[in-house]
Structure formats: C-alpha cells, structure tokens
Amino acid sequence: MGQFPPGQQFQPMRPPGYPYQPGFPPPRRGSGAKAFLLGWLISGFGATVFAGLLLASYEDLSKVGLRVMYVIFALVLALAVGSVAGKVGGPNPGAYVAPALLAMLAVFLGTTNGYVFVLLDAGGSELLEAMLEHDPGSPAEFWWKVLKGGFALLGLALAGGGVFAVASIVGKRQR
Template sequence: MQPMQPAPHMQPMPPAPPMQPGYPYQPGFPPQRRGSGAKAFLLGWLISGFGATAFALLLLASYEDLSKVGMRVLYVVFALGLALAVGGVAGKMGGPNPGAYVAPALLAMLAVFMGVCNGFVFVLLDAGGADAFEAMMEHQAGAPAEFWWKGLKGGIALLGLAIAGGGTFGMASLIGKRAR
C-alpha cells in the first residue's frame, strides 16, 4: 500500500467577467432580436389603406379645380408623405431587421397606385353616376389603371411608385437603426 499523499493543490477558477450595463447576456450568447416584422406589416397595411382612401377622397373633393399638373404634384407629394409615415412606423415596429421593411414598402407602393385608381372611380361615380360606372366596367374594366398610367404621364406614375417604395424602405432603415 502506498502512503496517502496530499491532494494536489487546485487553483480556483477565475471569476466570470462582470456584466456590462446595457448587455444583459453572458458572453457567447447573442442578444435577442428586437422588433416585430408582423407589427411592421400590420401597421404598414393600416396606414397604407388609410392613406390610399384619404388620397382618393382628396381627388374626389378637388377634381373640378385640379389641373393635370396639380394632380401630378399632388401625387408625388402624397407618395412622399406616405413613404415617411409608413417607413417611420415600419422602422419603429420592425427594429433593426431590414426584412421587416420590404412588405411595408410594397404596401406603400400599392397604396399610391390604388389611391389614384380609387380616386378615378369615385370621380366617375360622382360625375356620371352608377350608369357610367357600369358602362366602364363592361367595356373597359382597366380604365382606372389606364388613367393612372396615362393621366400621370407614365414617368410620373413610376416616380411616385419609386418614391413610395424606396422612401418607405429608406425611412424604415433610418428609424430601425436608431432603435438599436
């Protein structure tokens, strides 16, 4: 038998690094993502729908006094305003996740298009009544989209879409980065 030998001296483990303020996780664990793509989508959808309806009603209220140039300027201003509103909300709700900005940008583009198309239908119903609307739907169902393209001279129509989509994504990115 061997005589008992003292256990080798074990050195204590170094203490864990202290938690840093603003970073509540242990080193090695990634922080949880903040923001919700679903909330960004839902609020973007609501604001886009409200904006498209408001623009259509504005066209209805002012169609007798609005020139073609005035309508084009109003369209571009509407696209910019909608981009700022939807982008701001999408950035706030989506957080730093750029994937949460794509759907609100597409919704803003759709709202710009639908605002003009619905405005055309509202004006047609106001000026010509239900009979004119029914005749249009029978013979030329694409007239609202054609009005959007031809009434805004194609290039302005595309400019409004670009402002709405790109502006929404850019504004959401700017607000989302600040939310970090």
Template sequence: MTDSTPPSPQPVEGNPYAQQPAATGGNPYAQQPGPVPPGAVPPGAVPPGPVPAAFAPPAPPAPARGNLALGLLTALVVALVAAGVYGAIVGATEYEIGYAAVGVGFLVGFAAGKVGGANPALAVVSALLSLGAVYLGQIIGIGVILADLGGISVTEVLTEHLDVVTEGWSEEADALTFLFLGLGAFAAFSGAKKAA
C-alpha cells in the same frame, strides 16, 4: 424639611452613561410617547432621504421593439389608410400630388420601423407596400372622379367597374405617375430606416 432635588439617574442595565427618559415632573399634560400614524416620521427620527443609486430599484425595461410580424401588420394597416386618404385627395383635386405620395410612403415606412424595429426586411416590405398604397390611392382617386361624373357611389365604381378604372389609370399613366410611385417607395424605405 423635604429635599427638593431630583433623584440622581440610575444606570440602565449597567451602563452609567445611558440617558434616562426625561421626567415629566408630575405634569399631567406633558407629551407622552404614543403610536405614530402611518407615513409620519416619529419625533427625533431622521426623515428618509433619497435612495442611493446602489440601492435603487432597477429601471423598467425599454418597450419591446423588433417584432417583425407586428411591424408588417402595422405597415399594411397604415398603407391601406394612407391609400384611402391619398385617393380622396386625388379625387377632390383631380391632380396627382407628389408630396402626398411621398407622405404615404414615409408614413408606411415610419410606422413599420417604429413598431417593428431595425429589421432590414421591414424597409423593403414597406417600400413595396408603399408602391401598392400609392397605386391604390390613384385608383381610388380615379374612382372618386368617375363617381362624381356618373352620379353613383365610389363603392359601386370600384366594385362593379374596376376594369374601367384600371384601364383609365393605364391610359393616363405617364412618367410623372411612375415618378410618384418611386418617390413613395423611396420615402417608405427611408422612413423605416429612420424610425428604427
């Protein structure tokens, strides 16, 4: 008669307590270890958990701020665009709108501070650029009004008749005009400080 008891496990490399691989018992369909696809966890392995903070890669650095030249360039571009929008508003309504002047100043200062950082020169330059932007916006507004009255283009009024436009501005300028200039400059200074 044949013995049907399985043979006793043999020690692995001299270790009597080492586990032996399980016998398939002659089953041709038993699962055999094979290659593991990339990204899969092999059977019996512990899936990776979160990486402890001590071994985590460092966080990316914050975006660089404090570039004075880029802040000044941004303030100049925003001042020119805001002056055009303010001039269009003045020309369409035929009124100087204080909130619009404050908005021009705040946009100039905020953009400069956001891009340029906390450099104190940015707040001062933003205030000066805001004065110029509000003034230019008022000049453009007068040019729009004169272009509508004369039936010519705004560009023609501002290039060929700029002396008439500036003379009209100086004749129409009153305390409210200078108040709007001052409010725009103050808003630019404040906006630059807040954004930095």
C-alpha cells in the same frame, strides 16, 4: 477554494464587453409582423384619404396639379409608413420590405380608386358600370396615361424607396 461572502452567488466568467451569456444570441428587437400590420393600416388609410382628396378636388384639379398632388402623396405616405415601420421593425431591414410594397400599392390604389369615385360622382353608377363593362382596366390606364408613365413610376419609386430609407434611418436609431 474560497468561500463567497454571504448574499453573493457564483458569477460565471464572461468575455469583456459581452453582456449576454455565451451560447445565447442577443434578444431580438423589432417585429416584422407588427411593421407589416401597421404599414398595411397606414397605407390603406392613406390610399382612402388620397382617393377622397381626388374626389373633393377633381373639378378644379389640372393634370399638372394631379401630378404634383400624386408625388406629394407618395412622399407623405413614405414618411408615415417608413417612420412607423422603422420604429416597430427595429434594426431588421427585412421588416421594411412588406411596408414598402404596401405603400407602393397604396399609391396606385389611391389614384385608381379616386378615379372610380370621380366617375361615380360625375356620372352615377350607370356610367361606371358601362365603362367597366367596356374597359375594365380603365382605372389603371387612367393612372398610367394621365400621370404620363414617368410620374406614375416616380410615385411608386418614391413610396417604396422612401419607406425603406426612412425605416432604415429610424430603425438604426432604435439600437
């Protein structure tokens, strides 16, 4: 058996092209928990901004304008949440599911909260209390009826599917 030159240690044989020692999995990249947390924060911020935009523009906004604004909001939210979830979640597709669901929830809550903000601004708290006592589901009915159902579902699909698609693209580039 030969001696090693001074300063060099014994190196175990590894299969070619395998940078890790056999028996140990490669280190995980990405964090599903961080993707969830950042998706939650961005979705909550986006829903609040959209509700504020509805409040600021309700006097001049038509039903068609509301539908266009809703679809654009779903797309912008999908890009924002998807890019962050893909960057933080890495190539793990399981890390994209929760942010996609959170974006869908944000699209819904942004619209319904905007409706509540408009009612508070237009009629005050007495009108809002009376309306919610008589029909507590009216914000959800507003979301469904004013957006004609199809646009409501389109916004949800764009938000959820867009987050997953963008996160997948960004996550694969992380490899």
